[in-house]
Amino acid sequence: MQGQVGRLLEEPRRDARHVSRGSLEPAEHFETLAQQERATHLGMWLFLTSEVLLFGALFGLYTGYRLEYREAFSQAVHHNNIAIGTINTAVLVTSSFSAAWAVHSARRGSRRGILVSLGVTLLLGLGFLALKAIEYLEHFAAGIYPGALYRSEELPGHGANLFFTLYFFLTGLHALHVVGGLTALAILALLAARGRHTPERHTSLELGVLYWHLVDVIWIFVWPLMYLQK
Amino acid sequence: MTTAAPPLEVAEASHPDYLRAESGVRSWLNTRDHKRIALMFLVAVNLSLLLGGLFALLLRVELLTPERTVMSASAYNRAFTLHGVVMVFMFMIPAIPTVFGNFLLPLMLGAKDVAFPRLNLASFYVYLLGSGLTLWSMIAGGADMGWTFYAPYSTTSPAAVAPVGLGVFVLGLSSIMTGLNFIVTVHTLRARGLSWHKLPLFVWGIYATSIIQVLATPVLGMSLLLVAVDRLFQLGIFDPTLGGDPVLFQHLFWFYSHPAVYIMILPAMGIISEVVCTFAHRPPASYRAIAYSSLGIAFVGFLTWGHHMFVAGMSVLDSGLFGVLSMFVAIFSAIKVLTWTATLRRGSICFDTPMLYFFWFLFLFIFGGMTGVAVATSSLDVHWHDTYFVVAHFHFIMVGGTLTAYLAGLHYWFPKLFGRCYSERWGMLSSITVFTGFFFTFMPQFLLGNAGMPRRYYSYPEQYAWLNVLSTGGASILAVGLLSTAACLAVALARGPRTSRNPWCSRSYEWLSASPPPPHNFLTQPDFERSPYDYHLPETIGVAAADAAAPAGQPAPSPGE
Numbered sequence: 001m002q003g004q005v006g007r008l009l010e011e012p013r014r015d016a017r018h019v020s021r022g023s024l025e026p027a028e029h030f031e032t033l034a035q036q037e038r039a040t041h042l043g044m045w046l047f048l049t050s051e052v053l054l055f056g057a058l059f060g061l062y063t064g065y066r067l068e069y070r071e072a073f074s075q076a077v078h079h080n081n082i083a084i085g086t087i088n089t090a091v092l093v094t095s096s097f098s099a100a101w102a103v104h105s106a107r108r109g110s111r112r113g114i115l116v117s118l119g120v121t122l123l124l125g126l127g128f129l130a131l132k133a134i135e136y137l138e139h140f141a142a143g144i145y146p147g148a149l150y151r152s153e154e155l156p157g158h159g160a161n162l163f164f165t166l167y168f169f170l171t172g173l174h175a176l177h178v179v180g181g182l183t184a185l186a187i188l189a190l191l192a193a194r195g196r197h198t199p200e201r202h203t204s205l206e207l208g209v210l211y212w213h214l215v216d217v218i219w220i221f222v223w224p225l226m227y228l229q230k
Numbered sequence: 231m232t233t234a235a236p237p238l239e240v241a242e243a244s245h246p247d248y249l250r251a252e253s254g255v256r257s258w259l260n261t262r263d264h265k266r267i268a269l270m271f272l273v274a275v276n277l278s279l280l281l282g283g284l285f286a287l288l289l290r291v292e293l294l295t296p297e298r299t300v301m302s303a304s305a306y307n308r309a310f311t312l313h314g315v316v317m318v319f320m321f322m323i324p325a326i327p328t329v330f331g332n333f334l335l336p337l338m339l340g341a342k343d344v345a346f347p348r349l350n351l352a353s354f355y356v357y358l359l360g361s362g363l364t365l366w367s368m369i370a371g372g373a374d375m376g377w378t379f380y381a382p383y384s385t386t387s388p389a390a391v392a393p394v395g396l397g398v399f400v401l402g403l404s405s406i407m408t409g410l411n412f413i414v415t416v417h418t419l420r421a422r423g424l425s426w427h428k429l430p431l432f433v434w435g436i437y438a439t440s441i442i443q444v445l446a447t448p449v450l451g452m453s454l455l456l457v458a459v460d461r462l463f464q465l466g467i468f469d470p471t472l473g474g475d476p477v478l479f480q481h482l483f484w485f486y487s488h489p490a491v492y493i494m495i496l497p498a499m500g501i502i503s504e505v506v507c508t509f510a511h512r513p514p515a516s517y518r519a520i521a522y523s524s525l526g527i528a529f530v531g532f533l534t535w536g537h538h539m540f541v542a543g544m545s546v547l548d549s550g551l552f553g554v555l556s557m558f559v560a561i562f563s564a565i566k567v568l569t570w571t572a573t574l575r576r577g578s579i580c581f582d583t584p585m586l587y588f589f590w591f592l593f594l595f596i597f598g599g600m601t602g603v604a605v606a607t608s609s610l611d612v613h614w615h616d617t618y619f620v621v622a623h624f625h626f627i628m629v630g631g632t633l634t635a636y637l638a639g640l641h642y643w644f645p646k647l648f649g650r651c652y653s654e655r656w657g658m659l660s661s662i663t664v665f666t667g668f669f670f671t672f673m674p675q676f677l678l679g680n681a682g683m684p685r686r687y688y689s690y691p692e693q694y695a696w697l698n699v700l701s702t703g704g705a706s707i708l709a710v711g712l713l714s715t716a717a718c719l720a721v722a723l724a725r726g727p728r729t730s731r732n733p734w735c736s737r738s739y740e741w742l743s744a745s746p747p748p749p750h751n752f753l754t755q756p757d758f759e760r761s762p763y764d765y766h767l768p769e770t771i772g773v774a775a776a777d778a779a780a781p782a783g784q785p786a787p788s789p790g791e
Contacts, residue, residue, distance in 0.1 A: 028342065028343075029341065029342040029343040029344075029345075029347065029419070029750075030419075035418055035419075038417075038418050039345040039346075039414050039415075039417075039418040039419070042413070042414045042417055042418065043345065043346060043349075043410055043411075043414045046410045046413055046414065046444055047410060049444060049445070050406050050410070050444050050445070050447070050448045051448070053445055053446075053448040053449055054448035054449070054451065054452050056448075056449065057448065057449040057452035057453060057482055057485075058452060060449075060481075060482065060485075061456075061467070061478060061482065064475065064478045064481070065475070065478070068475065069473070146463065146465055147460075147463055147464045147465035147466045147467075147472065148464035148465075148466055148472060149464070157473075158472060158473020158474075159473060161466070161472060161473060162466075162467070162472070162473050162474065165465050165466065165467055166467070169456070169459075169465070169467075
């Protein structure tokens, strides 16, 4: 006990970065590693909750306008390319699986497994963005732009205009999250190449993958709202 | 205040406190210590209070005479907008959590720091960035849409609305970071033996606040981001000429901004709960009533946003429902008020400055709360909506409540923060001045509103003149009171006598460490098995152990280890 107190007073502050490098020592203000892991996981879940509410505001807005412009929204949904939307859903769900496989590989201590799974995830993520870009270009070709720039002759009127403004805002924000997630996964892959994710300690990988799952889950809600309707 | 116990002085000499442990500008700007971050926030939010206060004075000077006094109508619009934005987003929302929450939460939990110290420091810089963006709009011509950003005016006004919207969005990020950090800290960093039902009540207040911060702030962030993007790229999401619906903006805005009122008042209630127990030397009349009513307010607060929109186009049924739900808040608040009052019964009450602020809080909170129930009644609200009655109501409850609690906390924990005592007589006189000024600023506004004077107008008919003069007079007294408080504390900071560890004889956990505390809060882990309100036990228990253990750096044997 006295030794503990002595250590507490004398030891200089350890940089928190030190901890993420696969060290098995907790950061200074935690007593045990388990306590620290519990804290970082809880923190991540809270962050994801706030992200859900960020998108929730847009979903709320969508609901409000859909009630106001039933017909126009339904027509606009039909205009969207259901094939690309559905393929993209499959792409993201698959990428979630490969991301989860990376965590599984880390638990088994397979560095190669982590790298391959993350590589697949990155490729699928880039594929998603590429398909999204093609879709945007199709829209632009048809005169479908957000806001005041909107000049589609096929779907005139305020309702369709609002639908596509929300569409661009929602999918654009989601695409930004995809880019963020891919950046995080790329960094985690670099760390994996240096052997930083050990079977005992791979919190950063778990958190990054958790974030990627959120990106996937949000898309699962965007998909029916923007592509699927009778 | 009592004198210091000698052993502690010895301990302080060998273990410098957090203020002196490191020196130099970088040791502050790059610190991870929650206490130093709290002090940096203290400086920042006080500057915001000063700025918001200056704008308020400008408004009151303009309203001194019925027609133009010192500024044009558009300058007046900008002044009240910046007064509202600065006070709400830069002072009242962050003030108590970032200053006292940061400083005290780890101390009250027996932790060395918050769960994510780097995130904590980052939240400070994000706060500065958001404030910078907001203030930049002032230089870039000012914003004139009021703190509520109502569309379509906010999306079409020629003023610099976008930087304010982005600034408040960034301030929201800082707020989310703080809330997230505190929730995780309470869940994971409680000392051994410290169960939820032994947490000091301030922790419950901060915890409930943090939940609202994490859940509601993103929605506001998104609404304001939409307004800002709308202005930059003409999205037209809230613009009726493009089919948008301005009322939807109001729904989104108030979904956050009504709970935001509880972000301001719940931590204030936490301070009040601590102050009343310490200065009455009594445990709370019902610990659970106070703790759970905080959570109750946080929950119901999410279901009341519609009462801001009774006249904005809402069905009678909706109005009725929102009205009734809003009154539930009054039930939880009444539970708190009655519990605080019952705590005083048979207590041995010390009338020091923080206790004086407790009484001011109680008066303003009850009066403001009662008028709150009145404006939640939709039929009455039609008469009062957008008049000075509403202005007076929310200044009483939201500003009065938060400000008096903030000042109570500032005096109560001043010895904890800086290890010095302020002049009790000076503090009391300032406190009385603050309350007198506040009362005479806003009481006339209730009467003005009831007589029909609308808010946000820079001129008014002759018959409202004398009440406006009274209100401006009150505002001047309030300014004098606040400046006097600042002077009192500044002098104490420079020349105040050194304090003992626990000058108020409180039993709460934060006083178990030295005042000011060492960098890691506790030299020896104190006993968290006992309650923070065990005033029925002799004073020396727990305290004696801490004092005796401190000098040699020897730990007291604790059952947990």
